[in-house]
Amino acid sequence: MLEPLQDEFMRRAIAEMTLIGIAGGALGCWVVLYRLSYAAESLAHSIFPGLVLAAIAGAPLLLGGAPAIVVAALAIAIVARVPGLSREVAVGVVVTTMFGLGVLLALSPGSPPGVQELLFGDILGPSNGDIAAAAALALVVGLSLLLLHGRLLAGGFDRGAARSLGARPAGTEAALLVLLALAIVVAVQGLGNLLVVAVFVGPAATARQLSERIGPMIGIAIATAVLAGFAGLYLSYYAGTAGGASVALAIVALYLLSLPASRLPALLNDEEHLPAGTTIG
Amino acid sequence: MQAGTLIEARELAAGYDGRPAISGVSFALRRGETLALLGPNGGGKTTLLRALLGELAPLTGELEVRARCGIVPQTERSQLDYPVSALDVAAMGALSRLPWWRRPGRRERSDATEALERVGLRDLAGETFGKLSGGQRQRVLIARSLVQDAQILLLDEPFSGLDRPSSELLEALIGAMTDEGRAVVIATHDLEQARRSDQVLCLNRRQVAAGPPEQTLDVPVLEATYGGTIVELPGSGARAILPPHHHDH
Numbered sequence: 073m074l075e076p077l078q079d080e081f082m083r084r085a086i087a088e089m090t091l092i093g094i095a096g097g098a099l100g101c102w103v104v105l106y107r108l109s110y111a112a113e114s115l116a117h118s119i120f121p122g123l124v125l126a127a128i129a130g131a132p133l134l135l136g137g138a139p140a141i142v143v144a145a146l147a148i149a150i151v152a153r154v155p156g157l158s159r160e161v162a163v164g165v166v167v168t169t170m171f172g173l174g175v176l177l178a179l180s181p182g183s184p185p186g187v188q189e190l191l192f193g194d195i196l197g198p199s200n201g202d203i204a205a206a207a208a209l210a211l212v213v214g215l216s217l218l219l220l221h222g223r224l225l226a227g228g229f230d231r232g233a234a235r236s237l238g239a240r241p242a243g244t245e246a247a248l249l250v251l252l253a254l255a256i257v258v259a260v261q262g263l264g265n266l267l268v269v270a271v272f273v274g275p276a277a278t279a280r281q282l283s284e285r286i287g288p289m290i291g292i293a294i295a296t297a298v299l300a301g302f303a304g305l306y307l308s309y310y311a312g313t314a315g316g317a318s319v320a321l322a323i324v325a326l327y328l329l330s331l332p333a334s335r336l337p338a339l340l341n342d343e344e345h346l347p348a349g350t351t352i353g
Numbered sequence: 354m355q356a357g358t359l360i361e362a363r364e365l366a367a368g369y370d371g372r373p374a375i376s377g378v379s380f381a382l383r384r385g386e387t388l389a390l391l392g393p394n395g396g397g398k399t400t401l402l403r404a405l406l407g408e409l410a411p412l413t414g415e416l417e418v419r420a421r422c423g424i425v426p427q428t429e430r431s432q433l434d435y436p437v438s439a440l441d442v443a444a445m446g447a448l449s450r451l452p453w454w455r456r457p458g459r460r461e462r463s464d465a466t467e468a469l470e471r472v473g474l475r476d477l478a479g480e481t482f483g484k485l486s487g488g489q490r491q492r493v494l495i496a497r498s499l500v501q502d503a504q505i506l507l508l509d510e511p512f513s514g515l516d517r518p519s520s521e522l523l524e525a526l527i528g529a530m531t532d533e534g535r536a537v538v539i540a541t542h543d544l545e546q547a548r549r550s551d552q553v554l555c556l557n558r559r560q561v562a563a564g565p566p567e568q569t570l571d572v573p574v575l576e577a578t579y580g581g582t583i584v585e586l587p588g589s590g591a592r593a594i595l596p597p598h599h600h601d602h
Contacts, residue, residue: 105435222456226445229435229482233424236406237501238449284481286436 076309081196085262085305088198089319091206092259092271093297095213099255100276100297101290102217102248105228110160111249113269114167116256118144120174120265123190128183133190134205137257144170145253174265193264193316196308202261209258213251217290220247225286267320271297274323281330296326357383359505359536360405364414367404373412374400380554380563382536384504387527389547389566390540392556393579398540401556402507405538418505420536421449423498425508428490433483439493440478443468446500461500468496472526488519495526506530508539512546544570 076082103112122140126133144166151162178187198206217224227234227241234241252272260268279292303326304319311318360382368374375397382388390398403409406422423446440462447461457465469475472492477485482493491511498506508527512520524546527537539546547553553569555561555578562569562578 219454222445222448222451223453225437225441225456226448229432229437229442229445230426232426233406235408236422236424236449237445237497238451239445240453280436284436285438286441289436 076306079309082305082309084198084203085196085315086302088203088206088262089195089301089305090298091203091210092262093275093301094210094294095206095255096259096271097275097279097294097297098217098290099213099248099251100272100274101279101286101293102224102228103252103272104276104280105286106245106248108248108252109269109273111163112252112256112272114163115141115144115249115253116260116265116268118167118170119257119260120171120190121177122174123260123265124174124177124183124187127187127190128177130184132201133261134257137260140170141253141257189264190260191265192314193260193262193267195262195305195315195319198262205258206262209255213255216247216251220244224248263316263319267316270320270323274320274327275300278323278327278330281327282333297323300326359384359418359420360538361417362414363416365404365411365416366413367400367409367411367416369400369409371412375404375556375558375560376413377560378414378554378556378563379560380552382505382538382552384534384536385531386551387531387537387539387549388552388554389550390538390554390556391542391544391547391575391578392561396557396578398556399509401554402509402538402540405505405507420504421502422505422507423495423501423503425491425494425498425506425511427509427513428487435482437482438479439469439474439482439485439489439496440465442482442493443478443496443500446497446502449501464500465496468499469493471499472496473522486519488515488523491515491523492526495530504535506535506537508537510540510542512541512543544575 077086103109119137119140122136122138122143123133124136125140126136129136147166147170148159148162151157151165152159154162157165177183178190223234223239223244226237226239227244230237231241234244255272256268259271263271275293275296276289278296279289282292283289300322301319304322305315307313307322308315308318358381360380362378362380365378366373366376367378378401380388390401392398400409402424404411404416405418406424407418443465444457444462446468447457447464451457451461466475466478469478472495474489474492474496477489482490485493491508495506506527511523515523527539531537539550541547548566548570550566552564553566554563555569555574557578557580562574
C-alpha cells in the first residue's frame with residue numbers, strides 16, 4: 073500500500089492532485105449549483121490553442137492558457153450579440169472554433185512531440201512550478217469562496233431577489249467564472265484538456281447526492297476529489313494506465329457509488345419513502 | 354408625496370430593452386395598506402414588481418419607493434433542490450446590511466430564528482427548504498423579508514397551489530404585517546383576495562383601473578383586464594371569464 077509513496081514522482085503527483093482536488097472540489101460545488109458545468113467544459117476546450125502555442129514556443133502552459141481563455145470569453149460576448157443567436161449557441165460556435173484551431177496547430181509540422189499530453193494531461197510529472205501554482209490556486213480559491221460564501225449562496229438560491237438582498241448576482245457569477253478559468257488553466261496541465269472538467273463537476277455531483285447543506289457538501293466534494301486523486305494515481309501505478317484518465321475514472325466511480333448511498337437514508341427511514349416533491353401541511 | 358405614503362407611481366411605463374411591458378400605471382400605497390395586482394399571465398404584474406424592486410428603471414413617468422422592498426417570489430424548481438435550510442434562507446435577509454465579504458454570523462442567524470418564530474416556523478428552522486410545504490416556503494420567504502427589515506412586502510402569487518389552511522395562515526400573517534405598518538403588494542388571480550385588499554390595480558400591459566375594490570372590481574373592468582367576457586356559472590352564482598375568441602357552435 074505504501075510502496076507507491078517510495079517514488080518521488082508519485083509523491084509529487086499526489087501533492088499536485090491533492091491541491092487541485094481541494095480547489096476543484098470546493099469550486100465545483102458552486103459550478104454545479106450555478107449550473108455552470110457546460111461553461112466549465114467550454115472554458116477548458118477553448119484554451120487548447122493557447123496550450124499548443126505555448127508548447128510550440130517552449131513556454132509555460134499557463135502563459136498560453138490564460139490569454140486563450142480571455143480571447144474565448146471576448147469572442148463569446150461578441151458572437152452572443154449577433155441577433156437571433158443565444159448565448160449557448162455562441163459558446164458552442166466559439167469553443168468548437170477554438171478547439172479546432174488547437175487541433176490544427178497540434179497536427180502542424182512544427183508542433184513538438186508529446187503534444188497529446190495537452191489533451192490527456194501529465195499528472196505523473198509535475199514540476200516544482202506546477203505544484204507551487206496548484207498550491208496558490210488552492211489558497212486563492214479557498215479564500216475567495218470563504219469571502220463570497222454569503223453572496224454565492226443567496227445568488228444561487230434566488231437570482232431574482234438577490235439584488236434586493238444586496239447580493240449583486242451578476243458580479244458574484246463573474247467572480248465565480250474568473251476563479252473557474254484560473255483553476256482550469258492551472259489544473260489542465262495535470263489532467264489534460266479533455267479530462268480537467270471531471271474534477272470540477274464529478275466530486276461536487278457526488279457530494280450533492282450525499283448532503284443537503286452547502287457546508288458538508290463542500291467538505292464531501294473536497295474529500296471525494298482528493299480520494300479519487302489517490303485512487304486514480306494508485307490505479308495508474310499498479311495497472312500502468314494513464315494518470316489523468318485514471319483519476320477521471322475514479323471520480324466517475326465514486327459518483328456511481330454515491331447514487332445507492334444517497335438512497336440509504338430513505339431505506340432506513342419509513343417517512344422518507346414519500347415520492348420526491350411531496351409536501352405536507 | 355403625502356406622509357405615510359411608501360410607494361407612488363405616476364404614469365409609469367416599464368419594460369425590457371426599451372420596450373414597455375406596462376404603461377400608464379398610477380397609484381399610491383400608504384403604510385398598513387394592501388394592494389392587489391390583478392391581471393392575466395403576461396399582463397405585467399411581475400414587471401411592476403421588478404420595477405418596485407428597482408430592477409427595472411422607469412421608461413417614462415415617475416416611481417418613488419420610500420422604503421426597502423422585500424420580495425416573496427414564486428418558488429422555482431431549482432430552489433427545491435438547493436442545499437439550504439429554512440434558517441439559511443431567512444438569514445439571507447441580513448446580507449443587505451453586511452459588507453460584501455461577510456456572511457450572516459451568529460447575530461444575523463439569531464435575527465433569522467426570531468423571524469422564523471414570528472411566522473410560526475421556529476421548529477422547522479433546520480429543515481431543508483425544498484422539503485417544506487408550499488405555504489411554509491412562502492412563510493420562510495416572508496421571514497427573510499422581516500430579517501431584511503423590509504417595510505414593503507411584494508408577494509408574487511403567494512396563494513397559488515396552497516390548500517385552504519395554508520392560505521388562511523398566510524393571509525393572517527399578511528394581516529399581521531400590515532397591522533405593524535408595512536405595506537403589502539400582492540400579485541394574484543384571486544378575485545376574493547382582491548376584494549379584501551385596501552386597493553386594487555388591474556393591469557393588462559396598461560393600467561385598466563386602480564382604486565378601492567368596491568370602485569374597481571366591476572364587470573367592464575374585469576372584462577377589459579382579462580380580455581374576455583364575464584359569465585355567471587349556472588347554479589353556483591360564481592363567475593368565470595370566457596376567452597376573447599370564444600364562439601358558440
